[in-house]
Amino acid sequence: MAINNINNGLPKTPVDNGKVAQQNQTQQSQQQASAQSAQTAPAPRQDSVSLTQSAQQLNQVQKKGTEAPVNQEKVDRLKKAIQSGDYKVNPEVLATKIAKLESEIFGAK
Template identity: 50%
Template sequence: SASQSATAAPVQTAVAQKTDSVSITPQAQQIQNVQTKIADMPDIDQKKVDEIKAAIAEGRYKIDPEKLATNIANFENELSDLN
């Protein structure tokens, strides 16, 4: 018999490719949104804080109840908008 060819045919195998995926929970998205908003906020004005502290200590700081109520309501609305 003549010499046989030693060339092997390529073997194809099916290999399942895995893909990585990340799933972000609604809570994680909310935390990310809050972190972004906090990062966008201005820094604390320490001079202003000290002035207000001194005014409170000296009895010069007056609170406008209507303005306070409005600010609290606005804050509550902003919190609900985060959801």
């Protein structure tokens, strides 16, 4: 199989060894320069995170919640009462307890 139209029929140009050597020297000097700049460059900044005061408080509350003891007998008793429909909620007592909890969390107003 013959390959036609190589170099568009133009004569082959000779390779200039001086030009090739110069390109190799240029590449080597660029690599050396980049290696030197990499050595003298300051260390990259480390990522950091800062939490707001309220996020820190929420984290503390969550930790305390997981460490709190659980009265499993009471939980089972309440589950059974809810499932059977015997559990009744007193809305006034619930509202009072919610208001008290909010004042403890967010401060009395």
